[in-house]
Amino acid sequence: MLEMNPAPVLVEDMIALTQRLYHEARLLDAERFEDWLELLCDDVTYRMDLKRRRFRADRSPPAAVGAGVVFNENFARLKLRIDRLRSGYVWAEDPPNFVRRVISNVEIEPADAENEVIVHSVIVIHRNRIDGLARQFTAARTDRWRHGTKGWCLAARDIALDHAVLPDSNINVFF
Amino acid sequence: MDVSDLVDTTTGRQKRTIYSNEELYKQELERIFGRCWLFLVHTSQIPKAGDYFRTFMGEDDVIVIRQKDGSIKAFLNSCTHRGNRICRADRGNAKAFTCNYHGWSFAPDGSLAGVPLENEAYFGELDRSKLGLVQVTHVAEYKGLVFGCFDPDAPSLEDYLGDAKFFLDVWLDAMPGGTSLLGETQKMELGSNWKLPVENVCGDGYHLGWAHAGAMSAVQSMDLAGLSVGNSSTNLEGGLSVAGMNGHMALTSLDGVSGYAFYPEPKPMMDYLEANRPTAIERLGKVRGEQLWGSQINITIFPNLQFLPGLNWFRVYHPKGPGKLEQWTWAMVENDMPEEMQATILDNQCLTFGLAGLFDNDDGDNLAACTEQSRGWRTAQMDVFTNMALGRSGPRDGFPGDIAAGLVSEHNQRYFYRRWQEHMQAESWAEVPTYNINSLSVEEPENA
Numbered sequence: 001m002l003e004m005n006p007a008p009v010l011v012e013d014m015i016a017l018t019q020r021l022y023h024e025a026r027l028l029d030a031e032r033f034e035d036w037l038e039l040l041c042d043d044v045t046y047r048m049d050l051k052r053r054r055f056r057a058d059r060s061p062p063a064a065v066g067a068g069v070v071f072n073e074n075f076a077r078l079k080l081r082i083d084r085l086r087s088g089y090v091w092a093e094d095p096p097n098f099v100r101r102v103i104s105n106v107e108i109e110p111a112d113a114e115n116e117v118i119v120h121s122v123i124v125i126h127r128n129r130i131d132g133l134a135r136q137f138t139a140a141r142t143d144r145w146r147h148g149t150k151g152w153c154l155a156a157r158d159i160a161l162d163h164a165v166l167p168d169s170n171i172n173v174f175f
Numbered sequence: 176m177d178v179s180d181l182v183d184t185t186t187g188r189q190k191r192t193i194y195s196n197e198e199l200y201k202q203e204l205e206r207i208f209g210r211c212w213l214f215l216v217h218t219s220q221i222p223k224a225g226d227y228f229r230t231f232m233g234e235d236d237v238i239v240i241r242q243k244d245g246s247i248k249a250f251l252n253s254c255t256h257r258g259n260r261i262c263r264a265d266r267g268n269a270k271a272f273t274c275n276y277h278g279w280s281f282a283p284d285g286s287l288a289g290v291p292l293e294n295e296a297y298f299g300e301l302d303r304s305k306l307g308l309v310q311v312t313h314v315a316e317y318k319g320l321v322f323g324c325f326d327p328d329a330p331s332l333e334d335y336l337g338d339a340k341f342f343l344d345v346w347l348d349a350m351p352g353g354t355s356l357l358g359e360t361q362k363m364e365l366g367s368n369w370k371l372p373v374e375n376v377c378g379d380g381y382h383l384g385w386a387h388a389g390a391m392s393a394v395q396s397m398d399l400a401g402l403s404v405g406n407s408s409t410n411l412e413g414g415l416s417v418a419g420m421n422g423h424m425a426l427t428s429l430d431g432v433s434g435y436a437f438y439p440e441p442k443p444m445m446d447y448l449e450a451n452r453p454t455a456i457e458r459l460g461k462v463r464g465e466q467l468w469g470s471q472i473n474i475t476i477f478p479n480l481q482f483l484p485g486l487n488w489f490r491v492y493h494p495k496g497p498g499k500l501e502q503w504t505w506a507m508v509e510n511d512m513p514e515e516m517q518a519t520i521l522d523n524q525c526l527t528f529g530l531a532g533l534f535d536n537d538d539g540d541n542l543a544a545c546t547e548q549s550r551g552w553r554t555a556q557m558d559v560f561t562n563m564a565l566g567r568s569g570p571r572d573g574f575p576g577d578i579a580a581g582l583v584s585e586h587n588q589r590y591f592y593r594r595w596q597e598h599m600q601a602e603s604w605a606e607v608p609t610y611n612i613n614s615l616s617v618e619e620p621e622n623a
């Protein structure tokens with residue numbers, strides 16, 4: 001929906017948050033997971049829901065207990081995933097894959113809380129796996145970033161993955 | 176193709192060409208996927224009339240539809256005019272399916288209901304009664320699981336399942352409310368031959384400690400290799416590898432709690448098991464009610480259905496060529512479980528064996544690489560082995576099947592390849608042997 005009169009976002013915030021997204025991507029590309037965790041709020045939520053593929057006219061109800069998720073993480077569960085990747089036993093990541101994130105379509109809106117903003121972005125993750133095998137994930141992200149004493153921290157991330165069939169045998173990466 | 180030399184179950188050996196050969200793959204589509212009963216849908220996924228679910232039988236695109244009278248029919252998802260796919264959605268509810276190409280429309284019972292310009296273009300001479308959707312020959316249900324079969328000469332579903340029903344019932348019939356599959360389908364493409372994930376889950380307890388070491392070191396509550404669970408623990412000899420049931424298999428622990436003790440907060444699960452244990456014993460008998468219900472069990476229905484009470488995932492593999500497959504997964508629950516517990520199960524299934532599953536994500540590359548290493552001119556001629564614990568199986572009191580003690584053996588895999596070979600050699604169902612080794616006699620489990 002196009003807001004005719006969007007509340008103004010400060011240019012400084014715009015720059016700071018866009019830089020945060022790029023910085024975050026570079027930390028993750030370099031597997032600097034502990035540094036990445038520093039950018040997250042303690043109460044962070046990190047979600048990727050399974051999507052439905054239905055006819056537009058379909059009126060069947062949503063699944064009773066929920067659609068299911070790809071990610072439904074809090075800080076501790078993100079840490080758990082990092083512990084796994086750091087264990088030295090995740091053979092699919094050794095040798096390390098060439099991973100590169102491209103972040104685009106950054107758009108910032110005010111949030112309900114005064115010290116928070118909503119940040120929309122698109123992420124493309126390229127991974128070169130074994131030999132010449134390259135795989136790519138595309139997703140949209142809707143974030144909530146909060147301004148505190150350490151600057152901006154990520155309070156919530158909702159990821160919409162644009163693949164009906166996951167085109168790879170694992171998701172050993174963060175979006 | 177003659178496959179008599181490609182599998183030798185007496186020594187536990189397979190030729191690698193079975194994972195890469197195009198001609199064998201076509202023969203599999205005919206003699207395995209064209210002949211066996213294949214899982215289509217769980218009744219919970221299409222509860223109401225007009226509800227439909229799109230799936231595959233081998234590489235054939237199929238729609239399964241709940242009829243007005245409550246029965247279930249399945250059709251090829253292909254327009255009888257020029258072959259277009261008639262349904263592009265995963266599932267939903269529909270009063271009709273209209274083909275995108277020229278607009279023929281089909282009713283949920285498969286009949287051709289409408290043809291644009293029927294009189295003008297066909298001069299009213301089109302026999303619509305002969306142009307309904309092509310129906311899957313047999314569709315039958317076993318306690319919520321709906322299967323389809325293309326072969327008119329196939330045995331009944333009950334006979335096909337044979338003694339595997341002993342294990343199926345531990346999940347499907349322990350509680351009076353039955354079971355459900357939850358959520359949307361978790362679909363993943365793997366560069367693997369379809370047989371490799373099936374044999375991995377049907378019997379390969381061997382890989383757990385190493386392939387999943389990363390996940391296990393991080394998820395302290397889940398030691399799949401040792402099956403040590405919360406406070407209780409089971410040693411490896413405490414499990415059974417059960418095969419020789421018409422090509423179906425079970426890999427099970429015997430403690431009655433290990434499935435749910437894996438959960439980070441197992442208390443509500445343990446309470447549920449304790450509260451309902453008497454019901455399970457009453458319905459399944461003492462052996463199954465006490466030792467199997469609540470245990471971690473891997474159940475495999477030949478050729479491509481697997482589900483794991485405990486870890487609570489339910490999965491089917493659709494072949495997409497000799498070196499590719501789609502893996503479809505759901506969480507599964509008993510309907511008697513409180514909704515909170517069901518939600519926990521769904522969440523945990525997605526965490527462990529979902530698309531970003533901490534454990535599931537360890538398997539794909541191994542299976543893909545085993546497939547690739549069977550494609551070379553030299554590697555295709557080589558053997559791979561499933562000879563662990565060969566000749567160390569036998570009967571066991573209270574259980575059907577040919578049983579090897581322990582969760583680490585390659586006993587079940589040998590039976591999987593034996594069944595594969597039997598089907599691939601047979602010209603028709605009449606030549607496919609039926610066997611339920613050490614079948615329990617007719618006595619009711621209640622007397623156990």
Ligand code: FES
Pocket residue numbers: 254255256257258259274275276277278279
């Ligand atoms: S192909 Fe379906 S209407 Fe022609």
Ligand SMILES: [Fe+2]
Pocket residue numbers: 375382383386387534537538
């Ligand atoms: Fe595995």
